Amino acid sequence: MSGSPRPFTRRTALKTTFAAGLGLAAGGLAACGSSGGGAAGAASGAAPKVKPVADGDLTWFTWEGYVDPKVVKAFEKEHGVKVKLTFFDSDDLMVQKLATGLPYDLITTNSAYNKRLIAGGLVQPFDFAQLKNSGEIVSYFQAPPYDRAEHRYSIPYGYGPAGILYRSDKVTSAAGSWSDLWNAPEAKGKIYVIGQVDETIGLSLIRNGDSVVSGDGGQVTKAVDELLKLKPSLGGISADIEGDIGGGNSWMSHAWTGSAFRAIQASKQPENLKFEFPKEGICMGCDTLSIGAKAKSPGTALLFMDWILKPENSSKNVTYTGYPNGTTSGDQAYGDLIKDYPFLDLGADVLANAKWKESATGARLSLWNQQWSRFKA
Amino acid sequence: MERFTRIWNALLTPGALVLLGLFLVPLALVVVFSFGTVDILGRPVLGFTTDNYSQVFQSYNLPAVWRTVLFSLATTAICVALAYPVAYYCVRFAGRLGPVIIVAVVAPWLVDYLVRIYAWRTLLSDGGIINNLLGDVGLGQVHVLGTSWAVILGLVYGYLPLMILPLYATLGTFDFRLVEAGKDLYGTPRAVFAHVTLPASRPGIVGGCLLVFLPVLGDFATAQFLGGPNTTMAGNLIASQFTEAGAQTVGAAFAVVLIVLLVATLALTFGLARRGLAAAATAGAAA
Numbered sequence: 336m337s338g339s340p341r342p343f344t345r346r347t348a349l350k351t352t353f354a355a356g357l358g359l360a361a362g363g364l365a366a367c368g369s370s371g372g373g374a375a376g377a378a379s380g381a382a383p384k385v386k387p388v389a390d391g392d393l394t395w396f397t398w399e400g401y402v403d404p405k406v407v408k409a410f411e412k413e414h415g416v417k418v419k420l421t422f423f424d425s426d427d428l429m430v431q432k433l434a435t436g437l438p439y440d441l442i443t444t445n446s447a448y449n450k451r452l453i454a455g456g457l458v459q460p461f462d463f464a465q466l467k468n469s470g471e472i473v474s475y476f477q478a479p480p481y482d483r484a485e486h487r488y489s490i491p492y493g494y495g496p497a498g499i500l501y502r503s504d505k506v507t508s509a510a511g512s513w514s515d516l517w518n519a520p521e522a523k524g525k526i527y528v529i530g531q532v533d534e535t536i537g538l539s540l541i542r543n544g545d546s547v548v549s550g551d552g553g554q555v556t557k558a559v560d561e562l563l564k565l566k567p568s569l570g571g572i573s574a575d576i577e578g579d580i581g582g583g584n585s586w587m588s589h590a591w592t593g594s595a596f597r598a599i600q601a602s603k604q605p606e607n608l609k610f611e612f613p614k615e616g617i618c619m620g621c622d623t624l625s626i627g628a629k630a631k632s633p634g635t636a637l638l639f640m641d642w643i644l645k646p647e648n649s650s651k652n653v654t655y656t657g658y659p660n661g662t663t664s665g666d667q668a669y670g671d672l673i674k675d676y677p678f679l680d681l682g683a684d685v686l687a688n689a690k691w692k693e694s695a696t697g698a699r700l701s702l703w704n705q706q707w708s709r710f711k712a
Numbered sequence: 713m714e715r716f717t718r719i720w721n722a723l724l725t726p727g728a729l730v731l732l733g734l735f736l737v738p739l740a741l742v743v744v745f746s747f748g749t750v751d752i753l754g755r756p757v758l759g760f761t762t763d764n765y766s767q768v769f770q771s772y773n774l775p776a777v778w779r780t781v782l783f784s785l786a787t788t789a790i791c792v793a794l795a796y797p798v799a800y801y802c803v804r805f806a807g808r809l810g811p812v813i814i815v816a817v818v819a820p821w822l823v824d825y826l827v828r829i830y831a832w833r834t835l836l837s838d839g840g841i842i843n844n845l846l847g848d849v850g851l852g853q854v855h856v857l858g859t860s861w862a863v864i865l866g867l868v869y870g871y872l873p874l875m876i877l878p879l880y881a882t883l884g885t886f887d888f889r890l891v892e893a894g895k896d897l898y899g900t901p902r903a904v905f906a907h908v909t910l911p912a913s914r915p916g917i918v919g920g921c922l923l924v925f926l927p928v929l930g931d932f933a934t935a936q937f938l939g940g941p942n943t944t945m946a947g948n949l950i951a952s953q954f955t956e957a958g959a960q961t962v963g964a965a966f967a968v969v970l971i972v973l974l975v976a977t978l979a980l981t982f983g984l985a986r987r988g989l990a991a992a993a994t995a996g997a998a999a
Contacts, residue, residue: 425955427754434753455753524855525838531956569941571858583839584857694958696752704957705767711944711952712776 383460383486387467387641391632392417395639396429397443401493401622403655406648413642416635426694433457433627440630441639444489446481446621447533447692453488458625460486461637468644475683476661479621480691489623490640491661493653495592495681496619496689497534498612500576504604505586513542513613516565516587523568525586527579530572532707533692535562537618538589547618547690550699559706572711577601580608592679593657599676610678612685619689621661739971746965754958764965773949780946783860783935784928787867791875791924792917794868799879799916804888814880817873825870829937832866833857836938858940866934871927875920882916918985926974946970 399422407418423429426445433442434457444452452458463469469490476491499516501509506522509515516526528535537547539558549555570584576594579585581601590598595610602608624643626636642648643660650668653660659669659681666682673679695703745756746764798817802810820828835841836857843853856862886909894904932947939945950970953963 427955427958430754430958431960434755451752451754455751457753530952532952566941571940575937578833581839582834582837582857583843584837696750696754696958700750700957700959701763701767701962704953704959704962705770705772707952707957708767708770708776708949709772712773712949 383462385459385461385465385626385633385637387465387637388634389414389416389632389638390634391440392419393440393632393635393639394419394421394438395441395443396421396423396433396437396439396627397441398422398622401443401656403652406643406652406655409648410639410642414635414638416632418639430457436629437627438629438631439627440632440636442625442627443492444623444625446479446489446619446623447694449481449489449623449625450693451696452625453484457628458488459628459630459633460484460488461626461633463487465637466490466641466644468641468646471644471646471649471662471664473661473663473666475686476621479661481621481693482623489625490644492622492624492643493656493658493660494619494621495596495658496612496617496685497529497538497589497591498595498610498617499587500580500590500595500598500608500610501587502580502607503609504607509587509609509611511611511614513538513615515611515613516589517561517568519568519587522586525570525584526565526568527571527573527576527585527587528562528565528569528589529576529591530574530711532703533694534618535572535589535710536703536707537690537692538613541613541616541618541690544615547616548693548695548699550695550702552702555702555706559710562710566710592681596657596673596676596679610676612678612688614688616688616690617685619691622658742964742967742971745961746968748961748964750959750961754960756960756964764961765969767962768966768969773946776944776949777946779860779943780929783864783867783945784925786864787871787928788875788921788925790864790868791872792921795872795875795879795920796913796917799876799883802880803883803886810880814876817876821873826933826937829866829870829934832862832869833937836862836865857938858943860939860943862938862940863935863943863945866938867928867931870931870934871924874923874927878919878923879913879916882913882919886912914985918981922978922981925977929974929977930970 393416395418397420399420402420407420410416411418421439423432426448429442429444430448430451433439433452434455442458444458449458472491479491482489499509499513501515501519501522503509505525506519508519508521510518516528519526528538536555536558539561540547540549540554543554543558543561545551545554545558549558571579573579576585576588576590577598580588580590580598588594590610592610595608599605599608599610624640626633626640630636643652644662646662646664649660649662649664653665653668654672657669657672659665669681744758747761748756748759749761749763751757798813802813806813833840837843838853838855838857840857842856846852846854856865890908890912891904894908895901899907930947932945932951935943935945935948936951946966947970950963950966953959953966957963
């Protein structure tokens with residue numbers, strides 16, 4: 336889940352759990368399979384050759400339930416190709432499976448992992464100018480922090496960072512800060528944080544005024560010390576935000592906007608649910624679409640990117656998924672979707688306050704891992 | 713006779729090969745990876761480092777390990793206490809209903825474990841069915857979900873059939889005339905149970921305990937869905953290394969440590985059980 340948005344249903348929650356068991360198997364395959372994902376992506380300098388022309392059926396590796404089936408159907412009809420969806424349950428498993436060298440054409444990647452995917456040669460570059468609808472992408476995402484290499488490797492697909500979702504009939508102390516989690520004695524035992532290392536250590540780092548990708552042992556230790564102070568007030572460490580809020584277990588949840596939106600929609604008293612983006616900053620991730628380095632139909636993949644950017648498809652898809660996608664039409668559709676809940680707005684203010692995540696590797700990986708175990712165990 | 717042995721050996725080979733391929737090879741990979749590192753894509757790279765193990769043997773992991781052992785022991789003990797009367801009743805008093813009860817015990821297994829655990833979540837939530845009922849009759853709220861009790865409850869619920877079945881099988885072969893004989897020898901019901909029935913059902917108890925204790929030691933789904941901030945089990949720490957942390961090698965090292973713990977438990981139990989059986993046999997012979 337890595338913090339970025341996607342429809343986290345109970346079904347996916349269940350599947351994620353068992354995916355853990357499969358993780359090792361995937362790892363085994365990785366070591367036995369090809370040693371590299373292909374050099375296409377790593378090559379720099381040479382102009383990308385891929386053109387938006389249908390060159391075969393499309394295999395799309397993505398989250399389940401993360402696209403409007405009508406938009407896919409229409410694409411199949413328009414271009415006379417089939418779209419085959421295969422699913423993953425976590426970004427880490429997506430990277431692991433991709434690294435085994437499987438020939439996916441289109442992949443729902445994530446901004447936090449894109450640098451690794453590019454460096455590892457698992458995705459291939461394309462020419463932005465080849466996309467007729469690239470002008471649809473809002474200026475912020477024309478050159479986002481995670482995709483500023485010589486060539487483009489992704490288009491934005493959906494984002495919905497985490498803030499704080501709370502029951503306004505129970506919690507009276509919310510003041511627009513991450514510290515609200517620490518300063519809500521009225522909700523003791525009813526406070527939940529997301530059970531995900533980057534989001535939860537991330538929020539604590541932001542609250543301390545440190546970088547969300549800090550590799551400094553002192554800073555990360557301090558962030559976890561703070562989380563340990565929060566722990567006695569916690570009711571749980573979980574990613575099932577809708578279930579926790581809906582089941583009455585949580586009065587105050589560290590929550591992604593998409594989960595907040597669905598929790599509000601499912602609630603019998605939606606007026607009692609409020610959401611805030613803390614002023615210190617927001618841990619940011621964005622799902623993106625990329626072309627696999629070993630794609631069999633890279634042309635169809637690029638064509639599909641153009642298709643999903645097309646205003647009518649973009650707004651249809653955003654209405655379906657519930658996440659803005661960094662396009663003009665998508666923003667509009669999202670605005671319509673949340674017009675009754677203005678606190679879920681993801682406009683310029685939020686983007687200006689975004690602290691972009693990057694998945695950890697090397698020394699930072701073991702530092703964060705150890706500190707996360709210290710918090711969880 | 714020898715010909716039969718050869719046939720059986722031949723029949724055994726395919727199964728043994730499948731086990732070898734699908735069990736031992738992955739296990740060997742886990743061990744190998746536990747000494748490796750990961751590349752930028754999180755793939756295990758062969759090598760020799762003990763860093764992964766030093767990340768496992770950290771004092772902050774201890775609470776989760778102790779908790780896991782404690783949960784496993786508690787679950788096993790509760791399962792024995794609950795399963796023994798059920799198995800005994802099925803064999804001794806239920807008559808034709810016995811097998812029906814056993815089928816009823818196993819039937820929930822036809823439904824996916826996670827779905828059943830999710831049902832418990834719905835039942836135990838603070839705003840869930842049980843709490844609503846309690847509230848309606850004016851008994852107030854009980855906060856269960858997220859506590860150790862919820863996790864142990866879930867584990868007992870999940871693994872109870874694994875205790876009932878071996879006990880049922882063992883007691884099924886028990887000759888209840890021995891109980892009558894015990895009574896004829898002026899044994900009180902308690903003494904007859906302690907000296908006749910219980911020793912005879914020891915294989916079932918030992919088997920059931922192993923079948924429950926070992927998988928509970930590696931369980932992670934129950935704590936994930938029914939647990940709270942202070943119920944993390946070793947299995948959860950391992951699972952998170954694979955699905956979210958991108959550190960498969962650390963997960964592998966943790967898994968190896970857990971496997972060693974499992975094997976040690978197994979060896980210890982079998983050792984004790986054999987000594988126990990031998991003692992029982994001696995006692996039986998002496999009697």
